[in-house]
Amino acid sequence: xxxxxxxxxxxxxxxxxxxxxxxxxxxxxxxxxxxxxxxxxxxxxxxxxxxxxxxxxxxxxxxxxxxxxxxxxxxxxxxxxxxxxxxxxxxxxxxxxxxxxxxxxxxxxxxxxxx
Numbered sequence: 001x002x003x004x005x006x007x008x009x010x011x012x013x014x015x016x017x018x019x020x021x022x023x024x025x026x027x028x029x030x031x032x033x034x035x036x037x038x039x040x041x042x043x044x045x046x047x048x049x050x051x052x053x054x055x056x057x058x059x060x061x062x063x064x065x066x067x068x069x070x071x072x073x074x075x076x077x078x079x080x081x082x083x084x085x086x087x088x089x090x091x092x093x094x095x096x097x098x099x100x101x102x103x104x105x106x107x108x109x110x111x112x113x114x115x
Contacts, residue, residue, distance in 0.1 A: 002102065004039060004063065004102065004104065007039040007041075007063075008037040008038055008039045008063075009037065009038065009039070009040065009078060009079070009080050010035060010036075010037060010078075010079040010080070011035070011036055011037065011038050011040075011076045011077065011078050011079060012032045012033065012034070012035050012036075012076060012077055012079060013032070013033035013034050013035075013036070013074065013075070013076050014030045014031070014032065014033065014075040014076060014077055014084065014114065015030065015031050015032075015033045016028055016029075016030055016075070016114075017029050017030075017031060028114070028115065030075070030114050032077075036064065036068055036076075037064070037065070038062050038063060038064045038076075038078075039062070039063040039064075040060050040061075040062050040063075040078060040085070040109070041060060041061050041063075042059075042060055043059040043060060043061055043108070059088075059108055059109070059110060060085060060108065060109045060110070060111070061106055061107075061108060061109075062085070062087070062106065062107050062108070062109050063104050063105075063106050064104065064105060064106075064107075065103065065104060065105075066095055066096065066103035066104055066105050067103070068105075069091045069092075069105075070087050070091040070105070070107045071087065071090065071091055072087055072088070072089065072090050073086060073087060073088075074086070074087040075087075075112065075114065083111060084111070084112050084113065084114060085109040085110065085111060085112060086109060086110055086112035087107050087108070087109050088107070088108045088109055088110050089107045089108040090107070091105055091107050092105075093107075094106040094107070
């Protein structure tokens with residue numbers, strides 16, 4: 001076990017589905033998808049605090065094993081508290097080099113309320 005592994009918590013992807021509402025339109029429903037583990041930390045950097053004052057929602061850094069690809073606008077829920085996040089960066093942008101002894105990738109995310 002490593003500190004990084006210990007920091008990871010259970011999460012589940014939320015998949016968006018459009019279903020007919022019976023009146024010629026559609027409604028969005030969110031269903032649980034695959035489960036995974038991630039370390040989610042609140043970003044307290046100066047840049048994040050400035051962005052928050054400008055109206056950007058709370059920013060988080062999400063660390064996952066490199067085999068798991070988080071993509072821009074993926075939505076997931078942290079099971080421990082039910083908080084929902086939406087990924088705001090591309091999973092290919094930040095990952096450990098191939099020579100590293102641990103393989104992880106990172107994305108940024110925001111707290112989000114599905115609509």
